[in-house]
Structure formats: C-alpha cells, structure tokens
Amino acid sequence: MKLWALVKKEARDILGNRIFLLVVVVQLLIILGTFGLALSTALVNDPAVLDSYGVNSAIKVGLSEDLNQSTLVDDLEAQKLQIEYFNTTQEAKRLLGTDLAAVISISSEGEIQVEFDTSNVFYPVASTKVSKAVDTFQLRKNLQSRELSEEQIKVIQEPVKLRIINLKEEEAVKIALDSPYFVEVMYGFIVPFILLLPFFMASNLVTDSIVGEKERKTFEVLLMSPLPSSMVVIGKIIPILTFSLLQSLAWILLLDLLQVPIFNTLLLLLILFSVGLGFIGVGILISVLVDSTKEANSAITLILVFTTFILFVPLFIKSGMFQVLFSFIPTVLMVKIASSPVVNPEVVVYLLPTILISILIFLGTVRSFRHERAIRL
Amino acid sequence: MNFMTIARWEFKNTIKSRKFLVIFFLQIAALFLFVMVFNSLAENLESNEALSITPSLSGFANVDVDDQGGLFTRHLNSEVLTLKNSSYQQARNRLERGLTVGYYTVPPESVTLIQDGDQVETILYLDYRDPKRSVVREEVNSTTKTLSTALTTSYLESYRPRNITKQPGVTETTSGESVPLQLIRKVMLSVLLFLPLFLFGNLIIDSVVGEKERKTVEMLRALPLTSADIIIGKSLAVVMVMALQVAMWMIIILGAGFQLKNALMVYVIVFLTTIPLVGLTTIIATYSKNYKEAGIGLTFAYIFISGLLILPLLGYIINQSTLANLSPMTMVMRLSSGETIVMGEILLSLTFIVIISLISYGTSITLFQRDKVIFGPRPSIIRLTMELMGLNKDKKTRSHKRRIRN
Numbered sequence: 001m002k003l004w005a006l007v008k009k010e011a012r013d014i015l016g017n018r019i020f021l022l023v024v025v026v027q028l029l030i031i032l033g034t035f036g037l038a039l040s041t042a043l044v045n046d047p048a049v050l051d052s053y054g055v056n057s058a059i060k061v062g063l064s065e066d067l068n069q070s071t072l073v074d075d076l077e078a079q080k081l082q083i084e085y086f087n088t089t090q091e092a093k094r095l096l097g098t099d100l101a102a103v104i105s106i107s108s109e110g111e112i113q114v115e116f117d118t119s120n121v122f123y124p125v126a127s128t129k130v131s132k133a134v135d136t137f138q139l140r141k142n143l144q145s146r147e148l149s150e151e152q153i154k155v156i157q158e159p160v161k162l163r164i165i166n167l168k169e170e171e172a173v174k175i176a177l178d179s180p181y182f183v184e185v186m187y188g189f190i191v192p193f194i195l196l197l198p199f200f201m202a203s204n205l206v207t208d209s210i211v212g213e214k215e216r217k218t219f220e221v222l223l224m225s226p227l228p229s230s231m232v233v234i235g236k237i238i239p240i241l242t243f244s245l246l247q248s249l250a251w252i253l254l255l256d257l258l259q260v261p262i263f264n265t266l267l268l269l270l271i272l273f274s275v276g277l278g279f280i281g282v283g284i285l286i287s288v289l290v291d292s293t294k295e296a297n298s299a300i301t302l303i304l305v306f307t308t309f310i311l312f313v314p315l316f317i318k319s320g321m322f323q324v325l326f327s328f329i330p331t332v333l334m335v336k337i338a339s340s341p342v343v344n345p346e347v348v349v350y351l352l353p354t355i356l357i358s359i360l361i362f363l364g365t366v367r368s369f370r371h372e373r374a375i376r377l
Numbered sequence: 378m379n380f381m382t383i384a385r386w387e388f389k390n391t392i393k394s395r396k397f398l399v400i401f402f403l404q405i406a407a408l409f410l411f412v413m414v415f416n417s418l419a420e421n422l423e424s425n426e427a428l429s430i431t432p433s434l435s436g437f438a439n440v441d442v443d444d445q446g447g448l449f450t451r452h453l454n455s456e457v458l459t460l461k462n463s464s465y466q467q468a469r470n471r472l473e474r475g476l477t478v479g480y481y482t483v484p485p486e487s488v489t490l491i492q493d494g495d496q497v498e499t500i501l502y503l504d505y506r507d508p509k510r511s512v513v514r515e516e517v518n519s520t521t522k523t524l525s526t527a528l529t530t531s532y533l534e535s536y537r538p539r540n541i542t543k544q545p546g547v548t549e550t551t552s553g554e555s556v557p558l559q560l561i562r563k564v565m566l567s568v569l570l571f572l573p574l575f576l577f578g579n580l581i582i583d584s585v586v587g588e589k590e591r592k593t594v595e596m597l598r599a600l601p602l603t604s605a606d607i608i609i610g611k612s613l614a615v616v617m618v619m620a621l622q623v624a625m626w627m628i629i630i631l632g633a634g635f636q637l638k639n640a641l642m643v644y645v646i647v648f649l650t651t652i653p654l655v656g657l658t659t660i661i662a663t664y665s666k667n668y669k670e671a672g673i674g675l676t677f678a679y680i681f682i683s684g685l686l687i688l689p690l691l692g693y694i695i696n697q698s699t700l701a702n703l704s705p706m707t708m709v710m711r712l713s714s715g716e717t718i719v720m721g722e723i724l725l726s727l728t729f730i731v732i733i734s735l736i737s738y739g740t741s742i743t744l745f746q747r748d749k750v751i752f753g754p755r756p757s758i759i760r761l762t763m764e765l766m767g768l769n770k771d772k773k774t775r776s777h778k779r780r781i782r783n
Contacts, residue, residue, distance in 0.1 A: 112547045158496065159528035
C-alpha cells in the first residue's frame with residue numbers, strides 16, 4: 001500500500017506537470033508531420049499514386065518542334081505527361097531541372113535522345129513514365145519493320161503476362177496510400193520511431209524524478225520512509241513506464257485512425273515494455289552517477305544519440321555479415337510484427353535477448369541504487 | 378572591456394571542467410558514428426543507383442512461389458521478400474492462415490514456352506488483408522517487367538530479317554545530382570557542421586541559470602559591471618568554445634574524406650551563426666528559473682531554430698529561391714559544394730545574423746536588468762513580450778509616471 005501511495009504521488013506529479021503535457025502535444029505534431037512527409041514523398045516517387053491523384057501537371061517534358069507529329073507524343077500523353085514544344089533543344093535544356101523534368105529530341109540519325117536532370121523532385125516518376133513511352137514507341141517502330149503474325153506480335157509485346165488475383169478483398173485492411181514506397185517508409189521506419197518516442201522521453205522523466213529529489217533535498221526524507229530503497233525506485237518508475245506505454249498505445253490508435261493499421265498490439269507492447277525497462281534502467285544509472293539535472297540532461301542526450309544509432313541504423317543498412325545480428329534489434333522486430341496480421345512464432349525467439357538484456361539492465365541499476373554511496377545526498 | 382574579464386573566467390572554468398571534457402570527446406565519438414552512417418548511405422545510394430532513401434527491409438514480406446523452372450524466382454528481390462517454394466494447395470492454405478502475403482505461380486513448362494517463343498502466363502494471388510500487398514505487387518511487377526524487356530529484345534533480334542538494318546536506338550543522359558543524394562551529401566554535411574552549435578546550449582544555461590540556482594547572481598549583480606558586460610562576457614566564452622568545437626569537427630569531416638570547398642568561408646559563416654544562437658539561448662537562460670525549465674525551453678527553441686535553418690535549405694534544393702539564402706545553413710551548403718555565390722546573397726545572410734544577434738542580446742540584457750525576472754516573481758512571457766514591445770508598461774512605471782504628472 002505504501003508503494004501504491006508513492007506511485008499515485010508520482011503519477012499526480014507527472015500529470016500535473018505542464019511540460020509533460022506539452023511534450024505529448026509535440027509528439028502528436030511529430031507524428032502528423034512524419035505521416036504527411038511519408039505521404040508527400042510517396043506521391044513524388046510512385047507513378048501510380050501520382051496518376052490516381054491527378055497531379056501530373058507538375059511533370060513537364062520538353063520536346064523539340066520536329067517531334068510534334070510523331071506518334072511518340074501519343075505515347076507520352078498516354079503516360080499522362082505534360083508536353084511543351086520548343087524551337088530548339090538548347091532552349092528546352094535551359095529549363096531542364098527547374099520547369100522541365102526531361103527533354104526529348106531526335107538526332108539527325110533518327111536516334112531518340114532523352115535528357116533528365118536528376119535534381120528535379122519528380123525525376124523518379126518522370127524517368128519511369130518517359131522510359132515506358134519511349135519503349136512503346138520504339139517497339140511499335142520495330143514491329144512495323146518486320147513481317148510478323150498477330151500471334152508473334154502479341155508475344156513480343158507481352159512475353160510474360162502477369163495476372164493478379166486479389167484475395168479476401170472484402171476483409172481488406174484500409175491503408176492511407178496503397179503504395180509500396182508509403183508502406184515501406186511507414187512500417188520500415190516511421191512506426192517504430194513513433195512508438196518509441198514516449199520511451200525516449202521516459203528516461204528524462206526518470207532522471208528528473210530522482211535527481212530532482214536530490215536537488216530539492218527531499219530524497220533523504222523519501223528514503224527515511226518505511227519502504228526499501230528498491231521499492232522507492234520501483235514506485236517512481238511504475239507511473240513513468242505506464243504513461244509511456246499508454247502514450248504508445250494512443251499513437252497506435254492514432255495510426256489506425258490515419259489508416260496505417262498496426263497489428264499484434266500486445267506483442268508490440270511487450271517489446272516496448274522491455275525497451276522501456278532498459279531505457280529507464282539507464283535513466284536510473286545516470287541519476288545515481290550525477291549530481292544535478294544539468295549533468296543528467298547532458299548524459300541522457302548522449303546516451304540517446306548512441307541508442308538511436310543502435311536502434312535505427314540497422315533499419316537502413318543491408319549487411320550480409322550482420323544481418324542475423326540485426327534480426328535481434330527491437331526496431332527490426334517491430335517492423336515485422338507491426339506490419340504482419342499473423343506473426344511467425346520464431347519472432348519470439350528473436351525477442352528473448354531484448355527482454356533478457358532489459359531485465360538485466362533494470363535489475364543491475366536497481367541494485368546499484370540500493371548501494372549507500374549511490375544515494376548519497 | 379569588462380566583459381572580457383567575465384569571458385576569460387567562464388572560458389577557463391569550462392575548459393578546466395572534467396565533465397565538459399568528457400562530453401566534448403563523447404560528442405566527437407558521436408560525430409564519427411554520424412560520418413560513418415552518412416558515408417555508408419551515400420555509397421549505398423551511388424552503388425545501387427537508388428533514387429530514394431527507404432529502409433532496407435530485409436525479409437519484409439513472405440511470398441510463396443511455384444516456379445519449377447526457377448527463372449522467375451531468380452529475378453525476385455530476395456532481400457525484401459522471403460521466398461518459399463510451395464505447391465498450390467500448400468500456398469492457398471498458408472494464404473488462408475495469413476502466413477504469406479502472396480503466392481506467385483509460374484507454369485512448370487515456362488522455360489520450354491520461352492524457348493518456343495510462346496507467352497508465359499503467370500499468376501499472383503495477393504492477400505488483401507495484409508498492408509504489404511503493394512510491396513509484393515511492386516516486386517513481382519518489377520520482375521515481370523525485367524524478364525519481359527529481356528525477352529522482347531531477344532525475340533525481336535531473332536525475328537530480324539537479314540535485309541533490315543538495326544533501328545536507331547535511344548540514348549538517355551542524366552545531369553545533376555538526385556534529391557536523395559543531395560540530401561545526404563549537401564544537407565547532411567551542413568547539418569553536421571551546425572550540430573556542435575546545438576550541443577553546447579547547456580553551457581550558457583549553466584553559466585546563467587547556474588548563478589541563479591547557486592544564489593550567486595546577487596553577488597554578480599552587485600559587481601561594478603553592467604548587465605551588458607555580464608551577458609556579453611558569458612556569451613563570448615560559449616562562442617569561443619563553440620568556435621573550437623566547430624574547427625575540430627571540420628578537421629574530422631575533412632579527414633573522413635568529405636568534400637568541403639571554401640572551407641575557411643564555411644567556417645566563418647558557421648562561427649558567425651553561433652553568435653545569434655548563443656544570444657537566443659541566453660534569453661531562455663535569463664528568463665528560466667531553474668535547469669529543468671531551461672532544459673525544456675532550450676529543447677523547444679532548438680527544434681524551432683533547426684526548422685528555421687533547415688527548411689529554407691530544403692526550399693533551395695527544390696526551387697533555388699533567393700530568400701532561402703537568409704538561412705546561414707543554405708549559404709554553408711552552397712559554399713561547401715562549390716556553388717558560385719554573389720555578394721548580395723552573402724550580405725542577405727549576414728544581415729539576418731546581425732539583426733537576430735542585436736535583438737537577442739538586446740532582449741537578454743534588458744531581461745537581466747529586471748529584478749523581477751532574476752529574483753521573481755517573474756512576469757508571464759506574454760506580459761513580458763508586450764512590455765518589451767512597449768505595448769503594456771509595467772504597473773510600477775505607470776504609477777510612477779502618474780505620480781510625476783500629478
């Protein structure tokens with residue numbers, strides 16, 4: 001009951017802290033910002049998405065006047081590209097990269113010359129669409145110069161036919177943008193980042209709670225209460241861990257509202273709980289070692305830089321040698337768990353080291369806290 | 378020159394502090410990690426000719442495959458897809474249980490069909506209950522396209538009559554640097570150069586808020602020094618530390634093989650930016666009651682300032698806007714990448730630095746002069762802002778003026 005009293009007091013302190021509420025609001029802004037960024041980058045990277053939203057007017061292609069009557073124009077228009085004609089190629093090239101995404105001209109030998117400026121934001125989409133149009137044009141020209149049967153033409157135009165059959169469409173999960181780029185960026189980086197945000201803040205709350213007591217000289221009184229010192233620490237961390245988990249749960253619901261469905265919530269909460277325990281453990285260790293909030297803040301900032309490195313860099317690196325090791329990183333596991341409706345049971349095996357290391361960090365730091373020198377005032 | 382005495386004290390104290398030295402070198406260790414990551418990302422982008430920065434997503438989605446010829450499976454991206462050979466029945470069973478996102482089936486006689494010049498019909502079954510369906514669809518589409526292009530070329534070649542000469546082809550040329558590569562090479566490099574500026578906010582907080590917490594601010598105020606001497610002296614010491622750190626970081630960045638043109642000019646711009654940044658941090662430190670409040674204020678202020686520095690730079694990459702040169706970070710990016718810059722653009726950036734410096738130091742000095750801000754009870758930020766803007770005079774001042782009028 002005494003522990004419960006301490007938990008309630010700490011929870012009240014956190015909830016009454018206007019700065020904590022401000023931090024929650026800032027996280028909300030970060031989530032909406034990153035979601036918007038993922039949507040907009042998917043838009044400029046995915047031709048299908050760009051077509052479906054009808055914003056092709058942004059992609060302009062410059063053509064020399066002598067191509068005006070060519071069937072290439074029809075092929076480019078079929079790709080929904082905006083065409084602008086220029087008297088000379090030089091004139092068009094001056095606008096390449098700024099107003100124009102590509103310039104197409106024809107040489108005296110009849111060769112089609114396509115020039116792109118890769119610094120144009122729409123280069124990935126422009127490149128795909130122009131290549132498709134030029135390939136179709138070239139293929140038509142090639143087929144015209146040969147005497148082929150209809151059957152042969154059909155095979156040459158489409159030697160491999162792909163039929164896609166959609167299963168369980170009636171139970172389809174709604175996704176904000178059914179684009180590979182959006183799905184990869186959201187699940188591959190943004191989801192673990194968002195769900196871990198509250199825990200990055202948690203280590204700061206721990207140091208503030210413990211070092212704050214040291215600074216206000218109230219820790220001595222707290223330690224004189226009929227509670228073992230380890231219970232004091234546990235009493236302090238229960239509300240922090242609970243609030244962090246609740247925040248992560250709220251962000252999961254928010255992502256669901258934004259049509260980024262998150263699966264296996266319970267398993268994700270287990271990973272977050274383990275990572276949180278590790279973060280809080282490090283927070284306690286820092287609180288034990290430092291004398292002031294200022295020192296604690298500096299140390300926490302540095303620790304967070306290294307932790308960010310360990311947690312997020314493996315998401316972006318392809319390494320044959322370390323790939324097996326990367327499979328144990330909590331963020332890598334979160335990517336697989338959050339995006340799969342049914343999770344492979346072997347994931348639990350990969351999860352064990354995270355749970356074990358977190359518990360060890362936590363127990364080790366609680367033990368160090370009980371040491372008399374550590375709680376010196 | 379009284380402020381020089383203060384600056385000397387503060388600088389000596391900072392350099393002597395063992396904790397400062399530990400943090401100083403840990404930051405350099407962090408820089409090495411950043412340099413490693415950026416180098417690896419840039420190499421990755423260049424080697425794969427990738428055009429976007431996306432996660433590597435090893436084994437992101439499960440796909441069952443039935444391709445006895447093996448030709449199609451070889452072309453599927455096995456880095457993103459975990460492939461499993463299955464029969465139709467097994468795959469449908471796995472699809473039903475949600476263990477795989479898709480089932481890709483290729484006719485068993487695919488190789489013979491290709492050899493005979495016949496069309497190969499493949500089928501992809503996609504589970505729409507899985508959000509990764511678009512990734513699988515894209516990967517299979519991409520494989521189909523790759524094989525189709527190769528086969529089309531091969532068929533055309535085999536059907537070419539002897540009297541027909543080869544058709545003129547297509548040449549594709551590219552110029553400029555892709556946006557992701559620019560982001561890695563130019564933007565990240567600029568961010569790295571400006572990073573030390575944001576790591577030493579705690580020094581000025583410690584220097585000003587520390588005096589309040591240690592209750593030594595009364596003594597400091599009693600010294601025969603003006604508020605301007607104290608604020609400028611303390612800020613100057615931090616600016617000097619930052620100048621040292623920026624120089625060290627630049628040496629490391631150059632040593633790591635990053636191309637940094639106009640290095641001296643870049644250093645001057647980064648160094649000049651420290652002046653308004655320290656000024657803005659001093660406002661927070663002067664107003665804050667304690668470390669905790671200052672720390673939180675500093676975090677939010679730095680997020681805002683980073684945005685002010687980075688957003689114009691991104692704007693410049695997209696549309697080369699002249700106004701983007703207001704941000705010193707844009708100027709540093711352009712200088713370090715060897716772009717030609719006209720004097721007007723440099724002046725624009727410098728004017729911005731000077732204006733923000735004057736406003737920030739003026740505000741900090743005014744705040745430090747006010748007993749209510751230093752000793753309390755502090756006026757609210759809104760009231761203080763209105764007072765500083767001359768919109769709402771202090772009650773005491775108003776009653777004092779009223780007495781004079783009477």
